[in-house]
Amino acid sequence: MTDTTASSGGGRSRSWVPGVVLVVGGLLWTIPTIGLLVTSLRPRAEVERSGWWSALLSPFDSEWTLTNYDQVLSTGGMFDSFLNSIAVTVPATIIPIMFAAFAAYAFTFMEFRGRDVLFMVIIALLVVPIQSTFVYLLQLFGDEGWGITGQFLSMWLLHTTFGMPLAILILRNFMSTLPRSVIESAKIDGATHFQTFWKLIVPMSIPALAAFAIFQFLWVWNDLLVALLFLGFEDPTVTVTLSQLLGRLGQGWQLLTAGAFVTMVIPMIVFFALQRFFVRGMTSGAVKG
Secondary structure, three states: OOOOEEEOOOOOEEEOHHHHHHHHHHHHHHHHHHHHHHHHOOOHHHHHHOOHHHHHHOHHHOOOOOHHHHHHHHOOOHHHHHHHHHHHHHHHHHHHHHHHHHHHHHHHHOOOOOHHHHHHHHHHHHHOOHHHHHHHHHHHHOOOOOOOOOOHHHHHHHHHHHHHHHHHHHHHHHHOOOOHHHHHHHHHOOOOHHHHHHHHHHHHOHHHHHHHHHHHHHHHHOOOHHHHHHOOOOOOOHHHHHHHHOOOOOOOOHHHHHHHHHHOHHHHHHHHHHHHHHHHHHHOOOOOO
């Protein structure tokens, strides 16, 4: 029988099977991305004639081009769409974090009647699909209601509302792991809840704040349906502009591969900038609720 264990530093046996499974799973997960990248660098005629793997196996015999990226970047409105996406995503990420941090602090360190019931009601909102509210929200935000459809404000309100339950859950679970002795010491020193929150809790909660920021930023940046319904084509986001590259008859499908990588740049920057906080922010409080 084959031995699948290796000795660890502590003298205990450690199996190498999970490591192999993770490596293989990671490679399989990246195959579609590699295929997308290779396709984005090939002329349309080459893509129609052979698969991306053939170009990867014989790179010197294949034709490569940056035409697809040039067409995407030169398409009218792509730069404005990037600015629109930033204008939507940044406030829609910061606003729910601010409100959720205050709420999480109250649920964790303040005693008030109905605290647990209110927390469960808020978390129960996680199961409400955003699509089920579109009819009501279109009426509320439309000309017969607040008249903010087609404005960034409607996007901020919508993404903030549906991002709050997850933000409160993540931040509350993380704050529950913080040492209460620090909070008690602050009370003895005469610090108010506001001072305790800003000077102690917020600095210690950076990992959880960063973890939710990644989730919220990626969700809002990659959103298409909400942007189409509530923002439209007057101030399109990158996802809306990217969908228009395809054309009505699908004649511009080769531009989608390049466009996908262009729209991927800013989310990747955000993720890699905050990834060192991500694991800690997600695992803290995972058991203790």
